[in-house]
Amino acid sequence: MKISDDILYIGTDDHEIDLFEGQYAVPNGMAYNSYVIIDSKTAVMDTVDARFTHQWLDNLDKALNGRKADYLIVQHMEPDHSANIGTFMKLHPETTIVASEKAFAMMNQFFNTDFADRRIVVGEGSTLSLGKHTLNFFTAPMVHWPEVIVTYDSADKVLFSADGFGKFGALDAEEDWACEARRYYFGIVGKYGAQVQALLKKASSLDIKTICPLHGPVLTDNLGYYIGLYNTWSSYTAESDGIVIAYTSVYGHTKKAVDMLANNLLAKGCPKVVVHDLAREDMAECVEDAFRYGKLVLATTTYNADIFPFMRTFIEHLTERNYQNRTVALIENGSWAPLAAKVMRKMLEGGKIISFSETAVTIKSALNDESKGQLEALASELCREYIARGSETANKNDLTALFKIGYGLYVVTSSDGKKDNGLIVNTVSQVTSSPNRIAVTINKQNYSHHVIKQSGIMNLNCLTNKAPFSVFESFGFRSGRNTDKFENCEVMRSDNGLVFLTRYINSFMSLKVEQYVDLDTHGMFICSVTDARVIADDETMTYSYYHENVKPKPETKGKKGFVCKICGYVYEGDVLPDDFVCPLCKHGAADFEPIA
Numbered sequence: 001m002k003i004s005d006d007i008l009y010i011g012t013d014d015h016e017i018d019l020f021e022g023q024y025a026v027p028n029g030m031a032y033n034s035y036v037i038i039d040s041k042t043a044v045m046d047t048v049d050a051r052f053t054h055q056w057l058d059n060l061d062k063a064l065n066g067r068k069a070d071y072l073i074v075q076h077m078e079p080d081h082s083a084n085i086g087t088f089m090k091l092h093p094e095t096t097i098v099a100s101e102k103a104f105a106m107m108n109q110f111f112n113t114d115f116a117d118r119r120i121v122v123g124e125g126s127t128l129s130l131g132k133h134t135l136n137f138f139t140a141p142m143v144h145w146p147e148v149i150v151t152y153d154s155a156d157k158v159l160f161s162a163d164g165f166g167k168f169g170a171l172d173a174e175e176d177w178a179c180e181a182r183r184y185y186f187g188i189v190g191k192y193g194a195q196v197q198a199l200l201k202k203a204s205s206l207d208i209k210t211i212c213p214l215h216g217p218v219l220t221d222n223l224g225y226y227i228g229l230y231n232t233w234s235s236y237t238a239e240s241d242g243i244v245i246a247y248t249s250v251y252g253h254t255k256k257a258v259d260m261l262a263n264n265l266l267a268k269g270c271p272k273v274v275v276h277d278l279a280r281e282d283m284a285e286c287v288e289d290a291f292r293y294g295k296l297v298l299a300t301t302t303y304n305a306d307i308f309p310f311m312r313t314f315i316e317h318l319t320e321r322n323y324q325n326r327t328v329a330l331i332e333n334g335s336w337a338p339l340a341a342k343v344m345r346k347m348l349e350g351g352k353i354i355s356f357s358e359t360a361v362t363i364k365s366a367l368n369d370e371s372k373g374q375l376e377a378l379a380s381e382l383c384r385e386y387i388a389r390g391s392e393t394a395n396k397n398d399l400t401a402l403f404k405i406g407y408g409l410y411v412v413t414s415s416d417g418k419k420d421n422g423l424i425v426n427t428v429s430q431v432t433s434s435p436n437r438i439a440v441t442i443n444k445q446n447y448s449h450h451v452i453k454q455s456g457i458m459n460l461n462c463l464t465n466k467a468p469f470s471v472f473e474s475f476g477f478r479s480g481r482n483t484d485k486f487e488n489c490e491v492m493r494s495d496n497g498l499v500f501l502t503r504y505i506n507s508f509m510s511l512k513v514e515q516y517v518d519l520d521t522h523g524m525f526i527c528s529v530t531d532a533r534v535i536a537d538d539e540t541m542t543y544s545y546y547h548e549n550v551k552p553k554p555e556t557k558g559k560k561g562f563v564c565k566i567c568g569y570v571y572e573g574d575v576l577p578d579d580f581v582c583p584l585c586k587h588g589a590a591d592f593e594p595i596a
Contacts, residue, residue, distance in 0.1 A: 004156040006037055006039055006132070007035055008035065009035055010034045010035065011048060011056070011059075011171075012055050012056055013029060017029060017030055020168060026169065030080075030170060030215060032080055033046070033214045033216075034059075037130060039132055041071065041129075041130040042064065042068070043070065043135065045073050045151070046074060046075055046076065047088055049080045050083035056084060057084075057087075069092045069094075071130075075149050075160065077110070082107075082110065096118050097115050097120070099119070100123060100147050103147040103149075122149065124138060125138075134153070134154050134155065137150075137152075138152065143163065144188055148163070150164065150203075152208075156210070158211075161214075164189075164196070165213040167180040167181035167184045171217060177217070182229075185230070190291065191320060194234075196234035197235060200231055236325045237470070238292070238293055238325075238503065239293075240292055241503075242272030243270055243296070243297060244274045245273065245274070245296075245297040246298055247297075247299035247311075256366075256367060257299060257333070257361070260375055261331070264375060268387060269389075274289050283317060287317045294503070296327070297382075298311065298330055299331035300344070302338050303340075307343045307344060319350070322352075323348070324352035324354060326351075327354075327357065328356055330357070331378075332363065333363040333364075341360060353466060358381060385536050388533045388535045389535070395533065396532065398533060398534050402436060402438075404462045405428055405430055405438070406542065409463045410425050410428055412452075412458050413458065413498050413501070414452050414458045414498060420484075420491065423446055431526065437514070437528060443521060447480045451480070452525060457512055461501045462508065463540065464540060464541055468550070486499060494531050495510065496510045496531065506534065506537065509529050552568050554569070560572065560574070561576070563594075564584070565592065565593055566591050569583065
């Protein structure tokens with residue numbers, strides 16, 4: 001298979017495997033990917049699993065077509081990719097291995113040699129010229145082993161991403177990419193979100209046209225979709241609206257409670273309810289969904305003064321993968337001393353930004369009126385934001401929404417009549433209470449200022465402390481004039497026809513401009529409130545909280561150059577060009593400062 005004129009695919013499909021890494025069910029098999037770059041010099045990108053040695057070598061011989069292999073690039077030392085290094089080097093003694101220092105140490109462990117006489121050690125920023133193609137190497141420690149490197153071919157703009165962007169399933173399997181890529185990611189890479197974020201930051205400065213992973217299909221179209229999912233997964237933010245109920249039940253009474261809760265949630269407007277019986281379903285699927293959705297209900301019995309074993313295993317899978325930034329509700333069952341909720345809470349309370357529901361549900365043997373009432377109350381609590389979003393169910397005159405306003409951070413949404421727009425602002429205040437008036441100040445250079453001055457309407461979305469940096473990247477670092485900030489997003493609209501955010505807000509208000517005040521560089525819109533909804537009780541994000549906890553700290557240690565005050569991008573060099581534009585947030589040289 002041709003990836004480009006000079007890059008060929010020489011990997012293999014595995015339909016014999018039943019469990020990947022000895023634990024993940026792979027009914028559609030696995031792909032072990034390997035590639036060859038044909039240039040003045042040739043480079044082989046990784047090998048494959050030991051069970052496919054001869055098939056891979058046949059593919060390699062056909063691709064080389066009589067040429068010698070000059071380099072073997074080893075990006076990752078897991079045996080499903082490195083098993084044939086020894087065999088390959090015996091057949092191609094003229095080849096030089098290119099890998100990280102840690103990879104060579106592992107080769108010594110696997111093959112009793114580190115190929116000291118035929119190797120090139122590469123690290124962050126190393127390059128290798130093949131002729132027309134120049135390979136650029138980036139370290140990717142713990143994505144998901146410590147020796148990993150990824151490789152960027154600047155000629156064909158191809159990122160060889162090691163295990164990143166991989167998925168379960170052979171290449172001939174017809175299945176949704178995201179489903180099996182998500183299960184793969186959270187099962188194998190999920191613990192290392194911070195390391196994946198660091199790698200994505202490096203990749204953001206590259207012009208990538210193709211992604212070649214070590215598992216799964218080569219990605220060429222709509223790369224923003226795949227990169228966006230990886231950003232969501234690695235930042236531990238919810239991908240989809242909905243609630244997961246994970247349960248165990250011994251004699252069926254806990255299951256009855258789960259079924260009742262699921263029906264109540266759907267009746268109250270929850271867009272998706274996913275129910276998992278932990279004793280009977282694929283644990284990796286259950287873990288995947290717990291990370292996919294923003295809310296999780298755990299229901300189990302007290303068992304030997306602890307919790308049912310499958311529930312304990314499930315929670316351990318979550319905590320070892322750094323489960324965080326979620327709302328969790330607990331349902332316990334016990335005939336004489338219910339302890340399950342206490343045990344589950346203790347197991348989870350070390351996670352970052354885990355919010356537990358106020359409503360507690362305790363079943364003593366079987367459901368009764370009291371526990372049924374608790375289930376009803378829990379459903380109402382979990383669905384509060386869905387009720388507030390619905391045009392028919394929302395309380396649109398909940399003026400306690402105004403109490404959410406502080407010196408915080410907000411997303412103002414608007415529309416130019418052709419597309420929706422959004423803008424981060426931090427200057428909002430309530431100026432009168434009778435009638436209620438809100439003042440929103442916006443820089444005149446922002447496209448939103450132009451749009452709102454024409455339309456006279458906007459929505460004010462109050463961000464919470466749960467909002468990830470990606471929200472600020474989306475609404476604060478790009479102009480709505482040349483960017484559709486809601487492209488490929490499912491949106492909801494208020495009665496004024498404008499979008500409101502469905503995540504990371506505690507309230508929103510629809511505003512109608514009543515007066516405009518010109519403040520030279522800025523314009524102040526004084527507005528009446530036409531719709532005010534409270535979505536959640538989460539704290540409004542303040543400007544100081546954003547800088548202390550959300551905005552990435554620039555990695556400037558040991559570096560000389562300039563740092564972007566907006567997003568933290570570091571430009572290394574003695575002089576910053578006057579026309580330099582930050583590759584991350586697109587701000588100019590004026591927003592950079594020298595590294596202290």
